[in-house]
Amino acid sequence: MKLLKGIGTSSYIGVGKVRKIENESDIDKIKSGEIVVVAKASRDMLLHLQTAGGVITNYGGITSHVAIVLREMKVPCIVGTMNATEKLENEMIVTVDGRTGNVYGGFMEFESEKELFELYNPSTKIKVNINVPEIAESAEPYSDGVGSIRIENMIARTLKHPYRLLEEGELTSVIMEGIRIIVEAFYPKPVWFRTFDIPTDELRRLRGGDCEPEEHNPLLGLRGIYKDIKNLEILKAEFEAVKYLLEEGYYNLGIKIPFVRDIDEYILSKKILEEVGVKPHKDIDFGVSVETPSAALTFDDFLKEGIDFMTLGMSDLTMCSLAVDRRGVKVAKHFNLMHPAVLKMVETVILKCNQNGIESCICGHSAGVPEIVKKLVGFGISCVSTNPDQILKIRKEVYNFENDIIMKSLSEK
DSSP, rough: OHHHHHHESOOOEEEEEEEEEESSHTTOOOOOOOOEEEEEEEGGGGHTTOOEEEEEESSSOHHHHHHHHHTTOOOOOEESSSOHHHHHOOOOOEEEEETTTEEEEEEOOOOOOOOOOOOOOOEEEEEESSSSGGGGEEEEEOSSSEEETTHHHHTTTTTBBBHHHHHHTOOHHHHHHHHHHHHHHTTSEEEEEEEEOOOOOHHTTSSSSSGSSEEEEEEEESSSHHEEEETHHHHHHHHHHHHHHHHHHHHHEEEESOOOOSSSHHHHHHHHHHHHHOOBBBBEEEEEESSHHHHHHHHHHHHHHOOSSSEHHHHHHHHHHHHHTTTOSGGGGGGTTTHHHHHHHHHHHHHHHHHOOOOOESSSGGGGGGGHHHHHHTTOOOEEEEGGHHHHHHHHHHHHHHHHHHHHHHHHH
């Protein structure tokens, strides 16, 4: 019997007893294999969720950080049910279908479809996004590098706010240890490190997080490189971690700046990196993540200033362009990653990159959606960086689509 319907975030299925999280003390009670039911999942819970049989939330979207990381961990997750915490009770046996978003009472058997993949080699580079360093070694053979190292999970699983780690002298070493695992696994393939980007509401949950302001809409608030620049010692600690890894010989490492609103933030970031002792574009590749309309529409300024690569964050770009909170369940139907306005900006930025010999790459949730990937490959994007569980599928999709383009071109001659 179907009990609930939400948004499925992966192809995984889980069965287990319900464990409702109603306060912080409940988090420590989670047992391996239980189905965790919570109003809203946050990054600081990930350490406890990695052994769960499944996760069900009232709120959140498919592009949320927690949903993405759980997909990497192969934990079935359903978000946006609106009322899971009301309808489900502790000890209930439920089945979580991460494909359809359905929650069933009792144990449901499904016929699993297993497709044997051969390793396709398209002209477009296929990279991987890494949130969990420990999976880097298993992902490396199937990808052409790392399009985005997201260090937020490395921080969140310490359960400490970055300032607390900084005060204890641990921040740089925590970042270094996580990144080293990834660059070592992928060497000499390129690995792009994204500086810190975590909304204030998720930071508040960490020890020492009471220094963060309360914001009504954190995704459009104090985040990305603007927050990093305001918290200068934290940004310098990130850059110092990169510097030490370069000194160890990991020259496959690059830096990208997230959620840039204007060129001044990008220029200042480069100056801060130089102050730490690393010269952008000379000692290390330095790029920008285009996630705001302002960055997309003034992209010529970034080209003039100098960039070594560009990545696209279409979830944030769509949120900012369409004035739709990507976490918002009530406005979810308006969150359209393939809206003409979004695609027009994306196409323009990719074209400018190609004209200037700059590598362009789509990262995040969109890089795992075949319809979007095909559209961007058609625009001429040079790289697709997807999640680890999507690599083989996307390699095949891109390879087939490139062949379709070739065949169509031949038939028109």
